[in-house]
Amino acid sequence: MKLGSSRRGFLAGSLGVGGAAAVSRFGWAQGAARQGGTLVVAADSEPRNLNPAIIASNGVFYVASKVIEPLAEQSYDGDGLAPRLATAWSGAADGKSVRFTLRQGVTWHDGKPFTSADVAFSALDVWRKLQNLGRVVFKDLEAVETPDASTAIFRFAKPTPAQLIQNALPSLTAVLPKHLYEGTDINANPANTRLVGTGPFRFVEHRPGQFYRLERNAAYWDAGKPHLDAIVYRVLPDPGAVAAAIEANEIQLAAFSAVPLADLARIGKVPGVVVVTKGYEGITYQLTVEINHRRKELADMRVRRAIAHAIDRKFVIDTIFLGYAKPAAGPVPAFDTRFYTPDVATPGFSTRDAERLLDEAGYRRGGDGMRFRLRLLPAPFFEQTRQFGDYLRQALRAVGIDAEVVRNDTPGHLKAVYTDHNFDLAVGSPVYRNDPAISTTILYQSGLPAGVPFANQYGYADAEVDALIAKAAATIDGAERARVYRDFQKRVGEQQPIIHVAEFSFISVARDRLRNVANNPRWTTSNWADTWLAS
Amino acid sequence: MRAVLRRFATGGGIAGTVLFALVVLAALLAAVIAPGDPMAMAGRPLIQPFSDWRFPLGTDRLGRDVLAELLHGARATLIVSGAAALVTLLVGITIGTLAGFIGGRLDDALMRLADAFQSVPTFILALAFVSIAGPSLASVVTAVSLGAWTAPARVLRAEILSLRRREFVDAYRVLGMPPLQIAFREVLPNALPPVITLAAVIVANAILVEAALSFLGLGNPNSVTWGAMIAEGRAVIRSAPYLSAIPGVAVVVTVLAVNLIGDAANEAIHARRVQVP
Structure with a gap:
């Protein structure tokens, strides 16, 4: 993908701020960790089953990874x-x-x-x-x-x-x-809700609708840790309440973008509050346009590339994500340098190219200026997936594709897209989990039964892509395996079976007395043994 | 009739009519004042109101012209609430007339049905219906009407009950007119005035329910509505409060206008009835 140099500079700058804040905190942490204190953090959901060995999801890890x-x-x-x-x-x-x-x-x-x-x-x-x-x-x-x-x-x-x-x-x-x-x-098993583990904190109590309480495990194998006496997860589903609580120092951390992006610039200026963009690289989300290849128009690669050309990634990142995201070129995020290749023919923003490809594919503008109609289902998972749905509708209208937005709640959306295939385009947000084979290649592999969510339910079947996925699955040598995945990225970059628009992750807002924040790539879902509170 | 109009022309009645006329005018002229697609991203996002003459009311988070959204939103709001009020009145009037005039088991059955609908809060009913049927113009109109039809039905039934034993009804019976014809052609027009004043309440309520549904993301996502604008603005309420405030004021003004008209109409008609027993 072609990017202006100013864009690249801007992103480097915006991420550098978070990095610098985190690094300076590592400096303080050396030998100065204070023992004791109760850390209060915001929680927005209360998973019914807290067992991370069964449900590997961030909502569960947030609490369970400490235990x-x-x-x-x-x-x-x-x-x-x-x-x-x-x-x-x-x-x-x-x-x-x-x-x-x-x-x-x-x-x-x-x-x-x-x-x-x-x-x-x-x-x-x-x-x-x-x-x-x-x-x-x-x-x-x-x-x-x-x-x-x-x-x-x-x-x-x-x-x-x-x-x-x-x-x-x-x-x-x-x-x-x-x-x-x-x-x-x-x-x-009752231990799914009253967790028993080996971690730095013991599970003590869960009061539904109010809080979870974890306390220090004095017998933890890493002597001297954890530093905190207890962690309390206060259930605060309302974003406004979370922002107010952290300003009032009632909580010391709001993770997983609990404070809306639009509020970050303001809250970052509040004394004692820091905005941290690091610590989520290991759980990178991707904003994607999912395409139903059963639709005759969309089975044509030229139409899919035209749709990709119609999307202005700079606008999406600056306006919808307010700069807290990066443009995506393909299924592997740039963060994962082991597998990522920039050498992919991702279509850049150009309405002229989009119109030319659509004309070439034989879909000329009709009397009303439109070429064909589509149903667009934005996933309700994030505010940004919904907003991108509104944006995409306008971006498609600009090149003569009339998209009708259909909104569903989460179960309705999952059923429509992954079971009934009752969509033309959908806005999705798959997670990249540290290896393409964990939750990424399944989005491209053909022959999966209907009803498996976050998998290829798009009717996409490409022999070459299937062969590359199978080859990588059987390749033992790490370097060779990475090479196969680079070929895979090139192939899907050309075919655009799914259009990758942006890579985004979460933002934490923390009080500055909380130390050792974001010191690993999945910090919010790690064990917090070395986290401490300055007095 | 002229006396009714004169009594209607109080301060509130005139103010309500003028405000409502403005809203209707805004809806009618939306395509003239703000041509094109109101959901198009027309400019830089989050331009403050009154700072750029191209966007007098500023732009929202995606750079859409707030004035265009407001005007086109007026159109959507009036269409939905007008249609909902119409459906409500038609259903309510039909059921009320049948129950009141025919009476007996049919009356019992229809009124128990009305009880059933009244026992569920109007908004919960609307919410449940739209979540099942999916957001669209037809489903929102149906959802609003579902909870509202009982009020005109009950009022009308009571009026009809008081009229059905009058001599003129007997006269039509003797003339051999079919009962339904008597009910709808002769009795109904005499029973309508209180329902007409109720119409204002129904319209105002329809506007509010529609705004609330769109606020919760259950409106039609392909058209601009005031409720959806308020919801969109909520994310940036601390930095750009005008995004929620402008459509909020529009809802308040419209509902106020309709209520003022309703009050004035009620007083005008009520006074006439007291004078001419």
Whole structure:
């Protein structure tokens, strides 16, 4: 995609501010962490099932990641991973096994020791069978061998890239206590709401509609941590109330863009309040236009490219996201340099090119100035997906496509797009989770049954794309695998089966006395063991 | 009739009529004053009102002309609330007349039905209907009418009950006129005045319900409505309060105008009835 140099400079500048704030805070953190204090944060939803091993979603992780830990966490340093319950891991050359060395001297919150049996149980009975994302990544997991209490060897039926397993560790591998779950109905286990884990905080209480309370785990394996005595999640569904609470210092953190983007410039000037744009790279959302390829006009690549040409990404980012987003070129965000390639023929903004392609495809403007009509379903997930729907309608009218906006609530939208295929265009917001194979390639792969949400329900089937996805899934060598994914990006960049418009993530608003904020790429959904409150 | 008009021409009646006429004029002239698509992104986003002569009332978050949205919104609001009031009155009048004139089991059945509708708050009923049927002009009109038809039906039934034993009704019966013809052609016109004053309340209520539905995102997303404008402006209420305030004032003015007209009409008609028993 072509971008003006001023645009690039602007973005670099806007992100630099957040980065600088976070770096200066690392500086204070050195050796100066204060023990104690209760951190109060805003929560906007109360998931019914809090078990992160079953429901790998940010709403669940926000609370549960402090209590139940994964094998490893994402990191800004080194190879991108920091050890948690596993201290080392290595994949076999044939891709059929991965060996984990587990941390010793770890105990569950109820006092029982943590062993490799817990990992084996979680992997085989929970991640592989019940977890929304694990069902894809661990589908070929055959057995987990536990030669001793601190070693777990994952055996796969088919070669599975160790790189994929490694990239899946932060989000997909929350370890559950076997002694509480074995032999029970895992989905209905009371420990799904009263969590028991190995993490730095113990789950104490949930009062529906009011708060969650977590307290310090004095027996945490990382001696001296956590720094906080307790974390309280105050349920505050109204964005206005969240902004007021943080201004009044009643809460110290509003994560997941709980403060509306339009309010950030104002609240950032309030003394004692900082706006943090870092700490969400590991959960990058993508604003996309989903296309129903069953529609004859949209099955034509020229029409899809014309639609992509009609979208002014600069306008979308400056006006809808108020600068808190980046233009997207394809299915892999630029943040993930291991897989990303800029060498993609993404159509840039040009209404002239759009009109030319539509004319070439044989859809000339009719008497009313319109070429054809479409139904456009903006996802109701974010304010920005709804607003982009309004924008897209206008952008399409400018090139002679009459789009009618159809609004639904979340269940209605999911049913219309992913089960009934009752749409022409939809605005979506898929999440990129650290590896294209976790939740990205499934948007392109053909032959999936109807009703699987956030997957290819678009009627798109391209033999070359399917072949590339299959090839990457069986490629053990990391560098080679990345190369296959670069070819994949080139192919879908040309075909535009889904149009990627922007990459966005969340913004945190925090009090400046909260330290060690945003020090890993999925900070809000990490364990906060090193987070502390200055007096 | 002239006496009724004279009594109507009080301060409130005139003010209401003038304000309402302005709103109607705005709706009629929307395409002349602000030609083109009111949802087009015409300029820089968030231009303050009265700062750029091309956008006298400023622009919203996506750079749409607020004046154009307001004028076209007037049109949408009047069409929806007018249609809703019309449907409400037609349904209410038909049911009220049938129940009042025919009586017996039909009366019981229709009035229990009205009880059932009245026992659910009007807005909840509208909300439920639009969430199921999906937002469109027809569904919003139906949703508003669903909760409102009972009021004219009950008022009319009471009027008809007091008229159906009068001598002129018996006279028509003796002449051999079919009962439904008597009911709708001869009795109904005599029972209408109180319902006409009720019409103003129905229109005002329809405007409010429609605005509330669009505020909650259940209006027709392809046309501009005042409720949707207020909702859009809510995200930036601390930095650009005019985005919510301008359509808010428009709703207030319109509802006030309709209510003033309704009050004046009520007094005018009521006075006549007291004078001529």
